[in-house]
Amino acid sequence: MSQDDALPSRLERGMEMLPALAALALHALAHERWLLCIPAAVVLATGLILGKQPRYSSPLLLISALGGGVVGFVLSGLWPVPAPIPPAFMGPLCGALVALTTLCALCGRRVYALTYALLLSSLSVTVRGGAPVYVGMAAVILSLLALAFFRGRIGQAGLTGGLSFGVFALVVLGVAFGLWRFVRASEGVLTDTVFRMMSSMSPSSGLALQSEIPLERQGSMPDTDLLLLELRGDEVQRLRTSVFDVFNGTRWMTSPPLEQTRLTLPKPAPGEAQRTTELTLQQSLRNQLPAPAGTYSVEGVEVRVVGGWTLRAEGRSGTTLTLRSSAREQLPPEPPPTELLTSLPPALKEELAPLAEQLTRGATTSRARAEALEAWFRDNYEYSLSVDLRGEGSPLAVLIREKRAAWCTYFASAMAALLRAQGIPARLAGGFVPQEKNPYSDAFLVRSRDAHAWVEVYLEEEGRFVPFDPTPWRSREALMAQKAPGQLGAAWQAFTSAFRRGLARLWNSPSEALSGVASSPVTWLLVLAGLAWRLLARYRRGRVSQARAALRGESPALAAAYARYLRAMKRGAGLIPSPTETDEELLHRLRTTRGDRAGSLAEAFLTRYRQARYGGAPVDGASLGGLTAELERHLRQER
Structure with a gap:
């Protein structure tokens, strides 16, 4: 086949591979599976360039x-992605689809490749949105359009057919975008329900990352x-992500004015003690950035x-x-808050006011009442x-009167409601x-089960919100101690964390990463x-060769020369003599595969x-040695 004849075939194969490549790019962007998708794309590109098409088979x-x-x-296990589908099932499923898409596209099974590529694309967009993912979705649609024009009948239908398919592609893209927007907009209700049904992410994580509880x-x-964060450096007590200021008796919400308020990072007071903490995101937490109260500097994003002094950032x-x-x-x-932070439904306020008065009897200040309630919950409840x-x-x-067991959200809600019933601003x-x-x-690991809720009370004498935590920590710590990983699990986690950090460092700054590796004592x-x-x-x-040579009555120099000759045959020509093969038979094989010149050099040596x-x-x-070296050079040149 001439080069001109081969060009259309390669062009057609390239067009057939476009949807597969676009689906791989979309999956890499959405799930950050670069280690999986880049090798698959390289395999497709290599097969296209070399004109190789493996034979398709069921095995x-x-x-x-x-x-x-x-x-x-x-x-x-290294990069779990939270999604409506549990990560333990989502990862193998997407990995299998990547492999099937790549294989079918490489083997020219266009219909199968398209099917797997579309399935992979649909699973990819269920995790996260953002401009890169939208670009990936558009690339999938455009690749389908291009394939339809080059290989289908749309190109024969003229402008009308092309416009029709274009409208169809835009509708598909719009529906996908609309569904994503709907899921994100409904995360306070829909996502919480999905999390509970699928058990892929505990509601405690929702507490930290949602806008409604x-x-x-x-x-x-x-x-x-599920591992979310790693902390190194100075230890911190709490990482804040959300503030809920609206309470209707059964649901906490973040008010739009609070979310729309824009503040600036505070400046450290002169002579104030400071902490420096290195935070590594093991999961993308949408736009929430966990940070301790009083954070005045963030490097890296x-x-x-x-409002509420919570931080927002797009962290990958x-x-x-x-x-x-x-x-x-x-x-x-900050200035005193509005009446929103003391409001309660009238029926709930009437119900809780006597209980609040009873539990804070003798306390005369807002701080004293908050401390009394905090101690009462800690001493009288079980987590x-x-x-x-x-x-x-x-x-x-019911929780307050009967002292029933619950988790942190309920204890914090009860304490905040009791304070509001007394006119004390609380959120x-x-x-x-x-x-x-x-x-x-030596890193602190923050998992989804480490999500927590507490109360922030505005104290007029201090002019700021002060945290109080009514959760009974003794019973919580006893429960969490049962779930601590063993030594093997801790070692595996440390290894995977170091591996991920190294890859991230190599990806973000290759020269710095390579310099660090080169200067590391471990490397040397x-x-x-x-x-x-x-x-x-x-x-x-050498000792074994000398011993064998001595047994055969052969000099060590001859044994070394013959061993080098055999290595040259193995490395340069891929020829390894069998136990019963003679030198002449091996020489014949060399002439057959590498020609007379190589055979003449080997024969001169023998x-x-x-x-x-x-x-x-x-x-x-x-x-x-000279003959063997010349044979090695010749075999290298003939590769």
Whole structure:
């Protein structure tokens, strides 16, 4: 086939591969599966450039699906992606689809490749949105349009057919965009329901990352250990992500004015003790950035400060940030809040006011009343991942009167409602409390189960919101201690974390990463260990060759020359003699595969070797070495 004849075939194959490549790009952008999608794209591009098309078979399809599933499962352990589908199932499924899409596109099975590519695209957009993902979605649609024009009948239908398909593509893109917007807009209700149904992410994570928190009479909180953050450096007490200022008796919400307020990071007071904490995102937390109160500097990402002194930033998985904050974790001063932070439904206020008065009897200041309620909840309640508040009155009244077990959201809600019933401004704050420390990496691990809620009370005498935590920590810590990973799990987590950090560093700053690797003592120890191993292996081979030569009555120089000759045949021509193969048979194979020139050089070596070995001629190591070196050069040039 001439080059001109091959060009249309390659062009057609390239057009057939476009949807697969676009689907791989979309999946890499949405799930950050670059280690999976880039090699798959390279395989497709290599097959296209070389004009290779493997033969399609069912066993190959099965092997690809299994292999892709295994790789997807491993990557899910390193980079789990929270989604409506559990990560343990989502990772292998997407990995298998990547492998199947790549194989079918490479083998020219266009219909199968399109089917798998569209399935992969639909799963990819269920995780996150953003401009890069929208571009990936548009690339998938445009690739389908291009393929339809080049390979289908739309191109023959003229302008009308092209416009019709274009409208169809825009409708598909619009529906996908609309669904994504609907899911994000409904995250306070719909996402919470999906999380509970699928158990892929506990409602405790929703507490930290959602804008609405419902209080139910009966339910349970699935406990997951999805790793979200890693902290290094100075220890922090709490990481704030959300502030809820509106309470209707059964649901906490963030008011639009609070979310739309724009603030600036405070400045540290002169002489104030400071903390420096390195925070690594193991998951993309949408636009919320967990940070301690009193944070005045964030390096590594552009941040926005909204009402309640919570931070917003678009942080990708693997991003490492440096936070500098006040050691006291104290919120900045601000004007007194509006009546919104003392409002309660009339029926709830009437129900809780006598209880609040009873529990704070003797306290005369806002701080004293908050401290009394905090101590009362801590001393009289048990922490639990299930709640049953069925009974007479509101759920919070049942919780307070009957001292039933619950989790942090209920304790904080009850305390805030009791304070509001006394006219004290109070709000709910959500975030994380770091507790688990990896003994190998010396890093604090923040998991989804570490999400927490507490109360922030405005104290007029201080002119700021002050945190109070009514959760009974003794029972919570006892419960969490049962879920602590063992030594093997901690070692594996430290390894995967170091691996991810290294890849992220290599991706963001290759020169800095390579410089760090080159200057690391571990690198030099590995290099020295490798050199020592090679030298030891060569020494052992030499001793073995000398021993064998002595047994055969052969000089060590001849044995070394013959060993080098065999290595040249193996490395240069891929020829390894079988146990029963003679030198002549091996020489014949060399002539057949590499030509007469290589055969002549090998024959010259064997002639001189035999003269010295069997004919009594003096051993000329330099001559034998020269022939072997010339044979090696010739075989390298003929590759």
